[in-house]
Amino acid sequence: MMEQVVSIDEYLKEFPVSMQKLLQTMRNTIQAAAPEATERISYGMPCFYAKGNLVYFAVHKNHIGFYPSSSGISAFTNELKAYKYSKGAIQFPFDKPLPLALIKKIVEYRLQENFDKAAEKERKAQLRICKNGHQFYKSSDCPTCPICEKKNKSAQGFVEKLSAPATRALLNEGIKSLTQLAKYKEADILKLHGVGPSALPIMRKALKENGLTFKK
Incomplete structure (x- = not known):
């Protein structure tokens, strides 16, 4: 043996x-x-x-x-x-x-x-699910959810594309995010002093990119 x-x-x-x-x-x-x-x-x-x-x-x-x-x-x-x-x-x-x-x-x-x-x-082992339910693979190149990051950048950037008067009008109304903007009707936004018709297409596009729309 x-x-x-x-x-x-x-x-x-x-x-x-x-x-x-x-x-x-x-x-x-x-x-x-x-x-x-x-x-x-x-x-x-x-x-x-x-x-x-x-x-x-x-x-x-x-x-x-x-x-x-x-x-x-x-x-x-x-x-x-x-x-x-x-x-x-x-x-x-x-x-x-x-x-x-x-x-x-x-x-x-x-x-x-x-x-x-x-x-x-x-x-x-790197698969993560963010608080919004998106799946992504965490790495040094991608430490946070890329879907949320894209939406956040879009949400934060839409105001920068508006004219200064339109931006002030939204902020004075307390609208600081697309989620807040989606609670308004287009007609209500147009009533805000400083918001002209040219601002609406920019807002619609930003809302659409984030799966949102103006209130009907």
Whole structure:
């Protein structure tokens, strides 16, 4: 029975030199395909880790077991017809050369899969819902809700597009936001001293951009 090992080097030393060479070849192939991966022993087997467990391998009586997860097998079933395999394991018999090119492809596939999953997980972790119910992905480039920011800029900027008399008229009436403006009828706004007909299209456009209209 194999003693408990803590590294792949120790695992390999448990076997005859000829087997060590075979396992080292497999190890080198995995390392070349996934240079980002770190080595560890997991479940008593050599394991390669990159954003999660990548692949395992282990020595059995008549074969080397290769464990690239179910996805790493289902993606290569056509190329695995010459080997025994199950949902999560592939058997590489000792009496056949290791299919190094295939192993490399499977490892690269699993590496990309792990990185894609990690990126999606990180992306979901950044998903935020602002107080107005808008979904956005928070980042250093987008720390606040871009929809609200756009509306706020539009809401704050519409007054600047009005003439000075029209601006004073709105402020004197206590109208400082588009939400407040939407509570008025167009006719009521036109009654304000300083507001002329040319101001209404500017107000209508600003209201429309923010999903609002004058009171009917």
